[in-house]
Amino acid sequence: MSTTSLYFDIETSQYPIVYHESYNVSVGGLEKLHVFDAKKWHNIRELALDRGWAINIGGGFHHCSADKGGGFCPYADITLLVRFLFNRNLADTAMIAVYIMDMYNRHIYPNDKRAKEAIRRRVELRSGVEDTEYLDKLTV
Numbered sequence: 239m240s241t242t243s244l245y246f247d248i249e250t251s252q253y254p255i256v257y258h259e260s261y262n263v264s265v266g267g268l269e270k271l272h273v274f275d276a277k278k279w280h281n282i283r284e285l286a287l288d289r290g291w292a293i294n295i296g297g298g299f300h301h302c303s304a305d306k307g308g309g310f311c312p313y314a315d316i317t318l319l320v321r322f323l324f325n326r327n328l329a330d331t332a333m334i335a336v337y338i339m340d341m342y343n344r345h346i347y348p349n350d351k352r353a354k355e356a357i358r359r360r361v362e363l364r365s366g367v368e369d370t371e372y373l374d375k376l377t378v
Contacts, residue, residue, distance in 0.1 A: 249290075254292040283319055287328060301349035341376060 248254065274319065286292040294316070301309030304317045316334060323329040337358050344362035354360060361375050 248285070254289045283323065283328075287323075341372070 247261060267359065271355040272275055282294050301307075302314045304314050307313055320329075320332045320334070323332065338358045339359040339361075341361040343365055345365055353373045363375065
């Protein structure tokens with residue numbers, strides 16, 4: 239395994255859940271549309287190998303598939319992670335559990351019924367929602 243500053247050890251009392259404030263990369267304001275956290279997969283891999291499991295709170299680049307990008311997602315980070323593990327014989331099996339909680343502007347793609355069916359916790363927002371209302375709906 240190569241040495242990297244992306245991985246850090248955690249206490250045995252801590253859960254291997256991956257999130258760090260450094261994932262909040264600024265790209266000229268574009269990050270307000272999508273969280274660009276492209277480096278997190280390495281830490282997820284290390285924690286999963288060390289602990290046997292890990293959780294990616296950030297959700298991954300969910301608009302793409304194994305063979306192509308889509309939306310703001312240039313590549314399938316979780317797919318690449320699993321392939322990386324398999325290709326290096328670091329794992330024989332992998333389980334990916336997906337829970338989709340989505341807060342979104344209900345006027346963007348209003349007829350995308352297929353996408354909405356996949357969302358387990360859906361919070362539809364109106365255009366121009368203020369911070370207070372957003373946070374109130376987030377906690378419900």
